[in-house]
Amino acid sequence: MELSGAEIVVQALKDEGVEIIFGYPGGSVLHIYDALFQQDDIHHVLVRHEQGATHAADGYARSTGKPGVVLVTSGPGATNAITGIATAHLDSIPMVVLTGQVPSALIGTDAFQEVDTTGISRPCSKHTFLVKRVEDLAETMRKAFYIATTGRPGPVVVDIPKDITDPTVKIPYEYPRNLKMRSYSPVKKGHLGQIKKAVELIYNAKRPIIYSGGGVVIDNASGSLIDLARELGIPVTSTLMGLGAYPASDSQFLGMLGMHGNYEANMAMHEADVLIAIGARFDDRVTGHIAHFCPQAKIIHIDIDPSSISKNVRVDIPIVGSVKDVLNDMLRIIRESGREIDNDGLTSWWERIEAWRGLGCLCYEQSDEVIKPQFAIETLYKVTGGDLYLTSDVGQHQMFAAQFYKFDKPRRWINSGGLGTMGFGLPAAMGVQMAHPDKPVACVTGEASILMCIQELATCKQHGLPIKIMLMNNGYMGMVRQWQEMFYEGRYSHSYVDALPDFVELTKSFGHVGMRVTKPSDLEAAMQEAFDRKDELVFLDIVIDPTENVYPMIKAGKGHHEMAMSPALKQGDQR
Amino acid sequence: MKRHIISLLMENEAGALSNVSALFSARGFNIESLCVAPTDDPSLSRMTLVTTCSETVFEQITKQLNKLIDVVKLMDLSEGDHIEREMMLIKVRAEKEMREEIKRLAEIFRGKIIDVSDNSYVIEMTGDTDKLDAFVHVIPEDHVIEVVRTGVSGIARGVKSLTL
Known part of the structure; x- marks a missing residue:
C-alpha cells in the first residue's frame, strides 16, 4: 500500500x-x-x-x-x-x-x-x-x-x-504493530518480595486505611480494590481523582480526604498506623502540611511511576507496578495464606471511625428561600439515581459535587484535579457524550468557569450532544471569594462577576433549551425536566446562595486533624 | 549535600538534550556541568552530568531522568570507584619573564602548550575539576585571557560499565 x-x-x-x-x-x-x-x-x-x-x-x-x-x-x-x-x-x-x-x-x-x-x-x-x-x-x-x-x-x-x-x-505503508523501544519499557508486575512485606505489615496493623487515587481508575483496578478492601474489612478513603473506584455508598468508604475531605477520612489518616496508598501521589491538596501528615503510619505505596514514590512523603514499602497487578498479587497471597486478620483490633478502629463519622461533617444549613449548592448536588443525585457521567469545572461546585454526589462506579466523575482548569467541564462532557451517546451526561459548573469555554455550545448543537449543564450560579468566583473571606478579611478583589449574561437567553441563541430555577422547591422538577428532555441540551441556570462556603476545610499549614468545620455544626460538636 | 556524577545513555535524537535540560529547570534541580557527545554507536549519546544536592533530591533526579522517554540507561558514577576528567583550553598572556614562568607551571600540571603567539599561549590540560581549578588559580588573574572547559566526563573503574 x-x-x-x-x-x-x-x-x-x-x-x-x-x-x-x-x-x-x-x-x-x-x-x-x-x-x-x-x-x-x-x-x-x-x-x-x-x-x-x-x-x-x-x-x-x-x-x-x-x-x-x-x-x-x-x-x-x-x-x-x-x-x-x-x-x-x-x-x-x-x-x-x-x-x-x-x-x-x-x-x-x-x-x-x-x-x-x-x-x-x-x-x-x-x-x-x-x-x-x-x-x-x-x-x-x-x-x-x-x-x-x-x-x-x-x-x-x-x-x-x-x-x-x-x-x-x-x-x-506498513503499520509497525510490534513496537519495541529500548529506552521505554514500563514495568507491570510489582516486586513479590515487597508485596509480601506489605501484606505482613497489613496483617500486623491495628489501624489500617486505604488511600486510593486516580491510578486505580486509570488502571481499571476498581474490582481489585473492592475485593482487597472487603477481604481485609478495612476503611477506604479516596482522592478527588479516585472517586468512584470504590463505591461511595459502601459502608467501608469514608469519603474523600484532603483539603475539603470528610472529617472521618482525614482523622482516620491522622490516626492510622498503616497507610496503603494505591495509585495516589500525595498531592499537597491531599496531605495538608507535610509535617503533620500521617504521623503514626508506616506507609505502603503502590504506583506505576517510580518518581511518584517518596517524592513528597517518604514511604516505607514502595511497590512499583501496575496497580491492578499488584492488588491482585496481594489478594492472592492473602487468600493463599489463609490467615485471619485481627478482627478485635479492627473493631475498636471502626468504633473510632464511626464516632468521627457520626459528627456529620458535611452538614449544611438548609433553606426554603434560597438554593444551597449542596442541596442542588443532592437533588442531582436523587434525580439521576446515581447513574450519571458527571463532568465538572473548577471551584466550589467541583468540591460540592465531589462531596455530595455518591459515585459508585469508576470513570463517572470527570474533573480536572491536578491542573484545576476552569473551562474543562463543558468540552469534557462533549467527549464523554460522544463516547456514550445513550447515557446521561451532565456538567456541573459555575458562572465563571462556564464562560471560559462557552463557545462549545455551538459544537454541542452541531453534533447533537444532549448534555445537561447544571450551572451553580452564585454570581461569584465562589472559591476565590471563600478564600478572600477567610484569608483576606473579606476584600473581594475581582472575584465578583458583574455584567453576567442572561444564561437562559444565551443558551437559546445557540439553539438549546435554557431554564432558570431560583426556589429550592422548584429544583427537583426542573432537573427532572432537564433529564427528561433526552435529545436536547438543557442549560439549567440554578441561582444559588452566593455566600455558601465549602466545609470542612484544612487551612494552609494545618494537618488532617485540624479541620475547620462548617458553622452549621453545633459549636459543641467541634473539636 | 553531595556531589554526584551521573553518566547516562540516551537516544541520539533531536530534542533529547532539551528534554534533559528542561527537566532540570522545570523541577528546580541544580546542574553544575553537562557534557554530551555521540558514542561509538551513533544512535546513542552519552551525557555526563554533575549536580550537588541532597540524597532525597538526587533520588528524584535519577527517577525523573529515567522517566524521560529518550533516556536509555543511567548510573551514578560517584557511587563507586571512578575516574573523572575534564579538559580545559586556557589562553594566557605570556610576555617577557612570564613566558618561561607559565611554561614551567604548565609542565608541572602536565599541560601542553598548543598555540604560541608573540604574547600569548594556549594551554591544553586535562584532569579532575580540582586540578584545573588549581591551575587557573596559580596563573596571575590579569594573565588569564580566556578559559574554555568541557565539563566533567567520567568512567567507572574496573569492569563495571554503562553500556547497552
Missing part, C-alpha cells in the same frame, strides 16, 4: 482503532483534513476552540480508558491546545495530540503561524515528537499511542510539518 503522509496519519489512526477525533482545521493541517474528508471510518468533531478539542478528547479518554485524539493546526492552534494538554498531563490521561507545523524548510524563520510546539509542550506532556521524514511518520504515530497509553499514561504531542503530509509524495 502506497500512501501520502496525510493518508498515513489517517490510516495510522484507523490502525490504532481510533473512531473519534476532536479538532480544528488550519493551514498546516489542510492536507490531513483533505485525507479525512475522503474516508468515513473516523468521525471528526469540529470544536470551536482548540482548548475545547483537548478537553473533549480528555473527557473521552477518562470515560472510556481509550486514548483521546486531537488534531489542530500550527501556531495558535497548538498554543490554544496547551492548557488541555497540561490538564491531561497532570491527571495522567492518555491522549495523542497531532499538531500541524509550518513546512520543514520554514522552521525557525518565524514563519506565519509558526511556534516551537515541541518546545512549548515538552514540560506539560509525557513526550513530544517532531516528525522530520515522512518515512518516520507511521512509526512515530505508533510510538505516540504506545507511550500515551502505557506505564503512567499521559498526553503525547506529534508535531507534523506540512511538507511531511504532502499528498503528492507517496511511500509504502
Whole structure:
C-alpha cells in the first residue's frame, strides 16, 4: 500500500482503532483534513476552540480508558491546545495530540503561524515528537499511542510539518504493530518480595486505611480494590481523582480526604498506623502540611511511576507496578495464606471511625428561600439515581459535587484535579457524550468557569450532544471569594462577576433549551425536566446562595486533624 | 549535600538534550556541568552530568531522568570507584619573564602548550575539576585571557560499565 503522509496519519489512526477525533482545521493541517474528508471510518468533531478539542478528547479518554485524539493546526492552534494538554498531563490521561507545523524548510524563520510546539509542550506532556521524514511518520504515530497509553499514561504531542503530509509524495505503508523501544519499557508486575512485606505489615496493623487515587481508575483496578478492601474489612478513603473506584455508598468508604475531605477520612489518616496508598501521589491538596501528615503510619505505596514514590512523603514499602497487578498479587497471597486478620483490633478502629463519622461533617444549613449548592448536588443525585457521567469545572461546585454526589462506579466523575482548569467541564462532557451517546451526561459548573469555554455550545448543537449543564450560579468566583473571606478579611478583589449574561437567553441563541430555577422547591422538577428532555441540551441556570462556603476545610499549614468545620455544626460538636 | 556524577545513555535524537535540560529547570534541580557527545554507536549519546544536592533530591533526579522517554540507561558514577576528567583550553598572556614562568607551571600540571603567539599561549590540560581549578588559580588573574572547559566526563573503574 502506497500512501501520502496525510493518508498515513489517517490510516495510522484507523490502525490504532481510533473512531473519534476532536479538532480544528488550519493551514498546516489542510492536507490531513483533505485525507479525512475522503474516508468515513473516523468521525471528526469540529470544536470551536482548540482548548475545547483537548478537553473533549480528555473527557473521552477518562470515560472510556481509550486514548483521546486531537488534531489542530500550527501556531495558535497548538498554543490554544496547551492548557488541555497540561490538564491531561497532570491527571495522567492518555491522549495523542497531532499538531500541524509550518513546512520543514520554514522552521525557525518565524514563519506565519509558526511556534516551537515541541518546545512549548515538552514540560506539560509525557513526550513530544517532531516528525522530520515522512518515512518516520507511521512509526512515530505508533510510538505516540504506545507511550500515551502505557506505564503512567499521559498526553503525547506529534508535531507534523506540512511538507511531511504532502499528498503528492507517496511511500509504502506498513503499520509497525510490534513496537519495541529500548529506552521505554514500563514495568507491570510489582516486586513479590515487597508485596509480601506489605501484606505482613497489613496483617500486623491495628489501624489500617486505604488511600486510593486516580491510578486505580486509570488502571481499571476498581474490582481489585473492592475485593482487597472487603477481604481485609478495612476503611477506604479516596482522592478527588479516585472517586468512584470504590463505591461511595459502601459502608467501608469514608469519603474523600484532603483539603475539603470528610472529617472521618482525614482523622482516620491522622490516626492510622498503616497507610496503603494505591495509585495516589500525595498531592499537597491531599496531605495538608507535610509535617503533620500521617504521623503514626508506616506507609505502603503502590504506583506505576517510580518518581511518584517518596517524592513528597517518604514511604516505607514502595511497590512499583501496575496497580491492578499488584492488588491482585496481594489478594492472592492473602487468600493463599489463609490467615485471619485481627478482627478485635479492627473493631475498636471502626468504633473510632464511626464516632468521627457520626459528627456529620458535611452538614449544611438548609433553606426554603434560597438554593444551597449542596442541596442542588443532592437533588442531582436523587434525580439521576446515581447513574450519571458527571463532568465538572473548577471551584466550589467541583468540591460540592465531589462531596455530595455518591459515585459508585469508576470513570463517572470527570474533573480536572491536578491542573484545576476552569473551562474543562463543558468540552469534557462533549467527549464523554460522544463516547456514550445513550447515557446521561451532565456538567456541573459555575458562572465563571462556564464562560471560559462557552463557545462549545455551538459544537454541542452541531453534533447533537444532549448534555445537561447544571450551572451553580452564585454570581461569584465562589472559591476565590471563600478564600478572600477567610484569608483576606473579606476584600473581594475581582472575584465578583458583574455584567453576567442572561444564561437562559444565551443558551437559546445557540439553539438549546435554557431554564432558570431560583426556589429550592422548584429544583427537583426542573432537573427532572432537564433529564427528561433526552435529545436536547438543557442549560439549567440554578441561582444559588452566593455566600455558601465549602466545609470542612484544612487551612494552609494545618494537618488532617485540624479541620475547620462548617458553622452549621453545633459549636459543641467541634473539636 | 553531595556531589554526584551521573553518566547516562540516551537516544541520539533531536530534542533529547532539551528534554534533559528542561527537566532540570522545570523541577528546580541544580546542574553544575553537562557534557554530551555521540558514542561509538551513533544512535546513542552519552551525557555526563554533575549536580550537588541532597540524597532525597538526587533520588528524584535519577527517577525523573529515567522517566524521560529518550533516556536509555543511567548510573551514578560517584557511587563507586571512578575516574573523572575534564579538559580545559586556557589562553594566557605570556610576555617577557612570564613566558618561561607559565611554561614551567604548565609542565608541572602536565599541560601542553598548543598555540604560541608573540604574547600569548594556549594551554591544553586535562584532569579532575580540582586540578584545573588549581591551575587557573596559580596563573596571575590579569594573565588569564580566556578559559574554555568541557565539563566533567567520567568512567567507572574496573569492569563495571554503562553500556547497552
